[in-house]
Amino acid sequence: MRDAEPASKAKRARHGVSTRDRLIAVALKLFTERGPDRVTTAQIADAAGINEGNLYYYFKTKQALVLVIFDRFEAEVDRLLESPRRDSADPAAYATFLREWFEIVWSYRFLYRDFMSLLATAPELRRRIRAISARLRAPVKTLMGHMRAAGLIAISDEELDALLANVWIVSTYWVVYLDVQEGVRALKKAHLEWGIKQVSSLFTPYLTPLAREWLDAQAATT
Incomplete structure (x- = not known):
């Protein structure tokens, strides 16, 4: 050859x-x-x-191709984690971080949608997915902490941990939900916007008047 x-x-x-x-x-x-x-x-x-x-x-093998694609997925996650925005209390920083994460999941959505079948041929992906999850949860929690310190969300430590878990579940597995629950396998960009909206709704009970003012101002400019 x-x-x-x-x-x-x-x-x-x-x-x-x-x-x-x-x-x-x-x-x-x-x-x-x-x-x-x-x-x-x-x-x-x-x-x-x-x-x-x-x-x-x-x-x-086809497995070798899957693993190389996963390498590129990891590289995209690394790029996201290197962003300095996670140290900001600006609500736009969280919104941008969330959208960029959704864009990454969108680009490599088969990794989550077909994860269980992939494990049959590439079991090492389970460990690597867990490692990515752990690395991403930390900066998201930091961002939420900055938002709370800036008076944008009113939330206890216990509620913050629960919110973090729910945000992670929805932002990571929205592709799986649409496939299994709604029968949507051929995802479109509109589905990406749907996923972002689901995560954003998780914050609604904790938003302060200051945060709502910011959201109203954003809505007025779009």
Whole structure:
């Protein structure tokens, strides 16, 4: 299969993207549309415009493709966590953080929607998903603490922990809910906005007059 390498270099020169990156992009698209269980390596290769033998030069198995896509998902999470906004009491900081997290889940939604089936072939994903959850919960809790200190939410420590858990559940598994409960597998951008609205509603009982004034001002400018 070594003869695949020169071919990939030629394609890279023509298309400005490496064959490996194109395979990853195509696999992500097909996994999102159909689910990994319904996609074969032959279909991925065909959609990428190469033969299946060339695909195996880069990825020996479909599982290897899933793991590389998960690596990219983790990189997106790392980028989000490096944002300095989590140290701000500005309510816009939380809104931006939440939207960016939803955008990441949206882009890699098959990882959550098809998580149980993925575990059958890549059981190490369970540990990695848990690690991401732990890393994300900390900055979200910090943001909530800043909002409380700034007088934007009135909430006890016990209520804050419960709110954090509910925010995490909804913001992470809204894709699963829509698939299982509502039968929506082909998600659209409108569903992303729906998910953000569900999380935002969790804060309603705790918003102070100051926070409501900010929300009214935001609504007036949109």
